[in-house]
Amino acid sequence: MGKVFAVLVTLITLISIAFFVMHTWWLPPNISTTGKAVDHQLEETLIGTGVLFLAGQLMLGCFAWMASGKTKDTRAKRFPGGATSVVVTAIVVVGIEIFTLTFVGSKAWGAIYLTPAEPGALRVDVQAEQFAFYFRYPGPDGQFGGLHPDKIDDGSGNYFGLDPANDVAARDDIVVGSLVVPVNRPIALSLHSKDVGHSFYVRELRMQEDFVPGLDIPLHFTATQVGKYEIVCTQLCGLGHYNMKAYLEVMSEPDYEQWLKTQAGQ
Amino acid sequence: MHEVSTHPVAHQHTAPTGFIRKYVFSLDHKVIGKQYYGLALVSVFIGMVLSWLLRIHLAYPDYHIPFLSKLSAVGAPGGVMTPEYYLSLLTMHGTLMVFFVLTNAPFAAFGNYFLPIQIGAEDMAFPRFNMMSFWTTFAAFVVMMASFFVADGPPISGWTAYAPLSAVGRDAGPGLALGQDLWAISIAIFCIASLLGALNFIATTLDLRARGMSLLRMPYSTWAWFVTSVIALLAFAVLLPACVLLILDRVAGTSFFIPAGLVLSDKLQPHSGGSPLLWQHLFWFFGHPEVYIAILPSIGIIATILPVFTRRPLLGPKALIGSMVAIGFLSYMVWGHHMFVSGMNPFSANIFSVPTLIITIPATIMTLLLTASLYGAKMRFDTPALFCLGFISVFISGGISGFYLAQPSLDTYLHATYFVVAHFHFVMAVASLFGVFAGTYFWFPKMFGRMMSESLGKWHFWLTFLGVYCVFMPMHYLGLVGNVRRYSAFVDDYLAPLIPVHRFITIAALLTGAAQLIFLWNLIWSRFRGPVASENPWEATSLEWATTSPPPFDNFGGKHPVVYHGPNELGVDGPDGTDFLMQTAAPKSS
Numbered sequence: 001m002g003k004v005f006a007v008l009v010t011l012i013t014l015i016s017i018a019f020f021v022m023h024t025w026w027l028p029p030n031i032s033t034t035g036k037a038v039d040h041q042l043e044e045t046l047i048g049t050g051v052l053f054l055a056g057q058l059m060l061g062c063f064a065w066m067a068s069g070k071t072k073d074t075r076a077k078r079f080p081g082g083a084t085s086v087v088v089t090a091i092v093v094v095g096i097e098i099f100t101l102t103f104v105g106s107k108a109w110g111a112i113y114l115t116p117a118e119p120g121a122l123r124v125d126v127q128a129e130q131f132a133f134y135f136r137y138p139g140p141d142g143q144f145g146g147l148h149p150d151k152i153d154d155g156s157g158n159y160f161g162l163d164p165a166n167d168v169a170a171r172d173d174i175v176v177g178s179l180v181v182p183v184n185r186p187i188a189l190s191l192h193s194k195d196v197g198h199s200f201y202v203r204e205l206r207m208q209e210d211f212v213p214g215l216d217i218p219l220h221f222t223a224t225q226v227g228k229y230e231i232v233c234t235q236l237c238g239l240g241h242y243n244m245k246a247y248l249e250v251m252s253e254p255d256y257e258q259w260l261k262t263q264a265g266q
Numbered sequence: 267m268h269e270v271s272t273h274p275v276a277h278q279h280t281a282p283t284g285f286i287r288k289y290v291f292s293l294d295h296k297v298i299g300k301q302y303y304g305l306a307l308v309s310v311f312i313g314m315v316l317s318w319l320l321r322i323h324l325a326y327p328d329y330h331i332p333f334l335s336k337l338s339a340v341g342a343p344g345g346v347m348t349p350e351y352y353l354s355l356l357t358m359h360g361t362l363m364v365f366f367v368l369t370n371a372p373f374a375a376f377g378n379y380f381l382p383i384q385i386g387a388e389d390m391a392f393p394r395f396n397m398m399s400f401w402t403t404f405a406a407f408v409v410m411m412a413s414f415f416v417a418d419g420p421p422i423s424g425w426t427a428y429a430p431l432s433a434v435g436r437d438a439g440p441g442l443a444l445g446q447d448l449w450a451i452s453i454a455i456f457c458i459a460s461l462l463g464a465l466n467f468i469a470t471t472l473d474l475r476a477r478g479m480s481l482l483r484m485p486y487s488t489w490a491w492f493v494t495s496v497i498a499l500l501a502f503a504v505l506l507p508a509c510v511l512l513i514l515d516r517v518a519g520t521s522f523f524i525p526a527g528l529v530l531s532d533k534l535q536p537h538s539g540g541s542p543l544l545w546q547h548l549f550w551f552f553g554h555p556e557v558y559i560a561i562l563p564s565i566g567i568i569a570t571i572l573p574v575f576t577r578r579p580l581l582g583p584k585a586l587i588g589s590m591v592a593i594g595f596l597s598y599m600v601w602g603h604h605m606f607v608s609g610m611n612p613f614s615a616n617i618f619s620v621p622t623l624i625i626t627i628p629a630t631i632m633t634l635l636l637t638a639s640l641y642g643a644k645m646r647f648d649t650p651a652l653f654c655l656g657f658i659s660v661f662i663s664g665g666i667s668g669f670y671l672a673q674p675s676l677d678t679y680l681h682a683t684y685f686v687v688a689h690f691h692f693v694m695a696v697a698s699l700f701g702v703f704a705g706t707y708f709w710f711p712k713m714f715g716r717m718m719s720e721s722l723g724k725w726h727f728w729l730t731f732l733g734v735y736c737v738f739m740p741m742h743y744l745g746l747v748g749n750v751r752r753y754s755a756f757v758d759d760y761l762a763p764l765i766p767v768h769r770f771i772t773i774a775a776l777l778t779g780a781a782q783l784i785f786l787w788n789l790i791w792s793r794f795r796g797p798v799a800s801e802n803p804w805e806a807t808s809l810e811w812a813t814t815s816p817p818p819f820d821n822f823g824g825k826h827p828v829v830y831h832g833p834n835e836l837g838v839d840g841p842d843g844t845d846f847l848m849q850t851a852a853p854k855s856s
Binding site: 001002004005008009012016019020024025026027028037038041042045048049052053056057059060063064066067068069077078079082083084086087089090091093094095097098101102105106108109112113114129130149150152153154155161191193194195196197199201203206207208209210211212213214215217230232233234235236237238239240241242243245 | 348349350353422423424428429430431434438439440524525526527528529530532534540541542543576581582585607608609612613615616619620623624626627630631633634635637638639640641642643644645647652655658659662663666667669670673674675676677678679681682683724728731732735739742743744746747748750752753754755756757758759760764767
């Protein structure tokens with residue numbers, strides 16, 4: 001019985017690892033300047049934990065195999081070094097793993113969340129609502145108009161609650177349903193929600209951040225590849241949660257300028 | 267021979283004779299333990315059927331399930347569930363499993379039945395509290411189940427009930443009116459029940475130990491229930507007021523969790539000044555320790571059972587107990603790792619990450635101690651032993667993925683994906699349930715006086731062990747692709763190619779679930795037809811095996827056991843050529 005368990009646990013372990021190693025299902029290519037560090041961190045964690053996973057499961061299988069032997073030797077063999085060796089091994093091996101991961105990982109995290117956006121970054125205001133994202137650009141005046149929740153009216157397209165009649169800055173604000181950005185230029189987002197919690201998740205940016213009602217949450221990135229990528233909501237927000245998405249369109253600088261002009265002219 | 271002492275603890279109540287006091291409103295901890303087990307059993311099968319429905323919907327969205335339309339004509343017209351009904355059932359699956367199964371079965375059920383016996387007591391310290399805590403839990407269950415039958419069904423906000431979705435009422439969507447009210451009331455009632463239970467466990471462990479039963483002579487399971495009680499006392503004490511505040515936001519117009527300026531259903535909400543993050547902090551201050559409330563009792567159960575089948579003491583008893591205590595302590599410093607991308611100060615992510623990673627050290631120590639204890643043993647591979655081995659394997663698998671999610675820089679990619687689903691199902695749900703299975707096969711003879719069928723038990727083990735890996739291992743791969751959880755359909759471009767993987771998982775889940783029917787049949791068959799069990803069929807050492815199967819009303823038939831040894835006297839020269847010493851075995855010299 002122990003031998004069957006040993007074979008089964010070994011097979012499960014090797015098959016599980018094989019799919020990780022073969023990258024059968026894998027992350028999409030990274031397109032952000034900060035994502036490289038995340039990928040590096042993931043790789044290190046995969047190797048470190050892969051070794052621990054393999055060692056742990058094989059040791060279990062091996063000991064179960066040995067324990068099913070019908071030796072006549074009734075003297076119980078003790079694990080070499082006893083409990084002390086186990087405790088020391090756990091502290092040292094896992095301790096090193098923790099130290100390395102924390103040291104490297106905190107830098108990757110810091111680059112995304114603890115470093116402010118560059119001063120010249122393109123500012124985009126993002127509003128999430130059940131079940132859509134809207135993006136606002138400041139327009140030619142470079143100024144965002146103020147927000148007035150009481151003026152929000154999806155029917156007339158006033159998703160942000162702008163008051164162009166009384167607020168000059170709001171008059172040229174550009175509101176669109178896609179996040180269009182120029183390639184290789186820092187982008188500074190400000191996330192806020194109209195109703196409940198939502199989240200901004202772009203796999204290719206290696207980035208996820210919640211929209212929290214009542215808060216403006218900053219998030220910044222620089223996209224390095226032209227293309228169209230999905231923005232999806234990852235915070236359960238109601239019945240249409242699964243269908244809440246938008247696109248991130250990364251354009252070349254001239255294409256972006258052209259797009260902006262078109263939007264401003266509308 | 268078990269010595270008789272003049273132990274001062276007298277039984278606080280006499281054996282009842284009427285049906286109601288004997289089987290329904292019983293003060294006997296053994297009956298209450300069985301009641302908790304029964305409630306958990308009902309809950310786990312409801313939860314499992316819900317998971318089947320969810321999985322079928324994900325893999326085959328247009329599949330008609332006739333009885334579903336009878337359960338809710340609005341939620342599943344024609345037997346095909348709507349997106350909101352998917353979320354309703356998802357919420358109920360998570361809530362039932364976390365609260366009514368993973369908290370009730372390994373902790374309340376087995377703890378109630380065996381903690382007093384393992385320490386040589388006749389009952390819990392407060393038998394009436396004990397009865398109250400079960401029936402309060404039952405009331406919570408009834409209130410929770412009632413949400414299936416209200417107008418727009420159970421809530422759709424998930425078992426975490428994040429505000430303001432859960433707080434603003436009907437304007438946020440279906441299920442968020444009366445269904446959400448019932449959810450919050452049920453959980454508040456559940457908290458009261460758990461607080462009563464935890465107090466009782468702590469008082470019993472500290473005050474009612476038999477003569478000679480020092481703390482370090484307590485079996486690992488008792489230690490685990492004791493540590494878990496302390497965790498539960500502090501955790502549910504926070505969730506209870508959080509639920510009360512949520513109820514107040516919903517019905518009394520307060521704004522604890524709702525800020526100003528929210529517009530839902532085209533209406534500006536009449537709230538101001540609240541914080542959605544406050545709910546998350548309060549919820550996870552409970553929620554993370556809850557993980558350990560689910561898993562620690564199972565670790566204790568496994569550590570108690572495994573040596574009986576390896577016929578040798580576990581390696582490092584003090585290290586194991588120390589690790590349990592360390593985990594209990596650390597469990598209160600890590601709640602923020604559920605909130606790395608929640609919008610809280612990103613600096614605090616680093617602060618929460620370190621203790622989260624550090625908690626893997628005591629967890630690794632425990633896993634390695636269990637594994638290393640197998641080394642060189644001559645093992646008896648009965649069903650409880652197989653579930654012990656299975657437990658170690660799934661606990662390793664679930665623990666390993668914790669390394670990823672403990673790091674904010676990786677959580678920013680993996681958060682809210684199926685990687686998380688895989689992680690917590692392995693480490694919290696499957697591992698905990700393997701502890702419950704091991705405990706059931708091991709203690710069933712003591713509880714019912716009959717052995718369970720070994721051949722059915724072994725079939726149950728092999729199918730379940732293979733099955734859970736087929737269900738949950740592929741979810742890691744889905745998570746790496748970025749497959750978001752809690753989606754009722756996969757409409758995003760990148761998710762469509764993953765549907766075959768979801769189909770594989772669904773088929774595996776259906777088969778693994780079906781294997782649980784073998785377990786159910788084994789329980790029923792063995793209860794009436796199983797071979798009669800002796801007093802100590804497994805040749806174990808702890809006190810529950812020093813009394814009849816099942817034990818008499820006062821546990822030891824008027825005797826008060828005296829304890830001379832720890833629970834680890836296995837592989838020794840015992841009396842009559844045996845290889846073990848009962849905890850009650852008097853030393854030869856005496």
